[in-house]
Amino acid sequence: MTSLEVLFVGAWLLLAVGFYVLMLAHDLIRAIIALQLMMKAAMLVLVVAGVSTGQTALGQSLAITAIVVDTIAIVIGLALVIVIKARLGTLDLGKIINVEDRGLL
Amino acid sequence: MIVVLLILMLFCAVQTIHTSHLLHAVLWLASSSVVTSILLYTVGAHEIAVIELSVGAGLTMVLLVFAITVVGESTQQIDKPHWGYLVMVMVIAIGFIVLTAPELSSQPAPDSQHFTETMWHERALDVVLQIALLFGGALTVLALLMQPVKEEDQVKEREVEEEILSQMSETIARVNATLEEELV
Numbered sequence: 511m512t513s514l515e516v517l518f519v520g521a522w523l524l525l526a527v528g529f530y531v532l533m534l535a536h537d538l539i540r541a542i543i544a545l546q547l548m549m550k551a552a553m554l555v556l557v558v559a560g561v562s563t564g565q566t567a568l569g570q571s572l573a574i575t576a577i578v579v580d581t582i583a584i585v586i587g588l589a590l591v592i593v594i595k596a597r598l599g600t601l602d603l604g605k606i607i608n609v610e611d612r613g614l615l
Numbered sequence: 616m617i618v619v620l621l622i623l624m625l626f627c628a629v630q631t632i633h634t635s636h637l638l639h640a641v642l643w644l645a646s647s648s649v650v651t652s653i654l655l656y657t658v659g660a661h662e663i664a665v666i667e668l669s670v671g672a673g674l675t676m677v678l679l680v681f682a683i684t685v686v687g688e689s690t691q692q693i694d695k696p697h698w699g700y701l702v703m704v705m706v707i708a709i710g711f712i713v714l715t716a717p718e719l720s721s722q723p724a725p726d727s728q729h730f731t732e733t734m735w736h737e738r739a740l741d742v743v744l745q746i747a748l749l750f751g752g753a754l755t756v757l758a759l760l761m762q763p764v765k766e767e768d769q770v771k772e773r774e775v776e777e778e779i780l781s782q783m784s785e786t787i788a789r790v791n792a793t794l795e796e797e798l799v
Binding site: 512513514515516517518519520522523524525526527528529530531533534535537539540542543544546547550553554557558560561562566567568569570571572573574575577578579580581582584585586588589590591592593595600601602 | 617618621624625628629631632637640641644647648651654655658659660662663666667670671674675678679681682683685686687689697700701704705707708709711712716717718719720729730732733734737738741744745748749751752755756759760762
């Protein structure tokens, strides 16, 4: 296994770990952390694709786009978290998902 | 070398869910970003390593710590590590890799391709779209955070508006009265 193939497997495993964190998250902020891990894995795969075909610069340009989208997602996600906490009073995922049934609104 | 760094990155990623404090989870995410940056430098992507280090370990961590400070930490029970789920998800991922395994080997770059040339000339539209996305994101955050969420704030805003309107109508009435006097 060449080093690039090892890194490719590692990126897939990071995606799997991100999904595991998302499954077990009780809190909304931990769900955002899980999404960050998955986006890092996608960026790793983009860079690996660029290096493996010899076009390092092109792979890096696409990876910068992935990083920018990553940052915007976390910024808007955290703004939503602040608004949800102010309006509903809790960040527990179990209570937020059935908002109307549990009488939070 | 790469295997050691990969195992360290996966360990940091798994520890984000197995700690009780939210701030510790953010620190584990930042350390995972640092190890990712070292990995990227080892493979050959130097500029992306620097950007990932500054954005992942700097900006993301600062934003998350700021949000946790505003929102406040709730003392909840620690999530028990379900190792069975982790093994199942990793096995599914390895299954995907085995089914769709590409042959990867690092080839040398054809010409001396500069990163700045590619990003600013060939992918200039990408950069323009990123700038537009950033502005859109900033405006969204402003729109989300500047609304009064509680009803008391909304009531206060309405009271202030009504006061301003009544003052304006009073001044208009006074001006009309003086004008009529002068005309007559």
